[in-house]
Amino acid sequence: MSKTPAMGKTPALYCDQRAWRELQRFLPERLRLTDATAPVEEFWDWRGHRVHLDRCPNPAAPAKVVLHHGVGTNGRQMSLILGAPLAERGFETVALDNLGYGLTQVRPGTTPSYDDWVDLVVDFLAHEQSRDDRPIVLYGLSAGGMLTYHVAAKAPRGTLRGIVGMTFLDQRDRRVRDETSHDLLTARLGAPLMGLLARTPAAAMKYPMSLAGKMSALANDPGAMKALMKDRTSAANWVSIRFLDRYLNYVPAVEPEDFDTCPVLLTQPAEDRWSPHRLSLPVLSRITKVPVDTVMLENAGHYPLEEPGLRQLRDAIADFVTKNTAETVRR
Template identity: 90%
Template sequence: MPTSAPVHYRDQQAWRDLQQFLPARLRLADDTAPEEEFWTWRGHRVHLDRYPNPKAGAKVVLHHGVGTNGRQMSLILGAPLARRGFETVALDNLGYGLTQVRPGTTPSYDDWVDLVVDFLAFEQSRDDRPIVLYGLSAGGMLTYHVAAKAPRGTLRGIVGMTFLDQRDQQVRDETSHDRLTARAGAPLMGLLAKTPAASMKYPMSLASKISALANDPSAMKVLMKDRTSAANWVSVRFLDRYLNYVPAVEPEDFDACPVLLTQPAEDRWTPHHLSVPVLSRITKVPVDTVLLDNAGHYPLEEPGLRQMQDAIADFVTKHTR
């Protein structure tokens, strides 16, 4: 994250520019934006967007992907779910959004998983309300990795925009920037991760198909100017662990909580068939899929946005009673 980056989203222009591509009903003003908090984890200062509601019967924790950030989750889900009576909190994981990484550290994808596991424990220490975890893009599989590792009963459900196992070569082939990166990049990152070059940064736009993040070309121009989301650079260590992370429980044995896939029907980055290898192996808990009509990977379009919000609200209500 550039040193000139603002500390709070209230001082950042990028999300304000992006929300102009959303339906008017989802655009936030200063008085409807979430409250901004910071949570300290292992010396890192983790940024949180929260819509507090002590009367809410459930909380929804929102997680971004490798081309987005927490404020972008607040726009499409945090605020609309809060209006429906849920408490929502969107976090910026290490290296993204406005989270401040402890100087001298090079976080890995394993740290992303551990951070969310510990954050859920922190939330449960505040009160005992049930929690559902949502993840967009790479955040979808992160919800699975977190649910597989967290103590039983931590989550009542997980929702993903995708569930991608990056150990699968087909997933790498279709979601990487190009075929050469998909085939040669991962072994190279594995070698470099064992050297001092592990801390070297690499643009996600060259590692993955970030160009397909949104289907609106003008929205993509805004996203690609934002170093806190789509224009971010991540470390070699992060990429290596992201591509090779082994879950605490494989899908065949996963029984932590119900699963919902909210799949954009016009997703040009991670189409539905790439989530099937994971979800088809989960048989010990309910797994449901909802297709979002007309929606891109980061959904800006109706009716997909409303379908997503309806499906997640129904899922949370059903599994947190």
């Protein structure tokens, strides 16, 4: 399976990639995958794109957890910290690489936007439901947290039994942009400029995420940051101006005041230097029609590599999934 030219020499499968193997050296030994314990790699065709999936299959599992990365990570990095640990707790997990990230092969000649990210996940959940009727919970790390909300707001009612975010960042909020952008100048001037360029042929131009966001705060371990910033499929990725503009200005199908789709859980790293707890409050404080809970992950950074936060992340999500899918399981 060859990659598109834009992806260069990126391997087609994670079993052939070194980047995640280098990163997992900074994880507790119990979380380090081997060729024997790594997820099964699959591809799902969506509108001419080949979407890479990391699946830990378990036909007997009572529920599925779908994992989504942020703008500085990829699906295999989700499998490392959460996919495999939740599989050990008895759930089926699948981590996807959205358009432009990880090992997903984007259809040549297209310039995906953030809207496509949302639509892809909505359709993927429908695809999973066509395979079997087990309940699904959606997890998102970093920018993937708000994506879980955007997906839940747009998907048909009953698609999800719950959403979990490592953070819920509404980039329409100036306070959020100011704190999560690379710098204040980028937040105040870069976003409007992206909006203007997105309406021209320049929309397809690529821009490094490390200059758009505070990528230097992705992980708290300097060695892990060095490994991440060498990986063009995650932290060192470049995205289109069109994607950035839509990411910054996406309007959800339902605003938080009216959201009544499913319970919400925030799993907030306590030592997050990129998106601290207060930045999720403008969204979560407005959700009052469904339960909203928060679990703080001790000693953990934005991409959590630290204990006890990693165990707390696994346990909190396992409990959340069990609680919110138990009724379906009893039936």
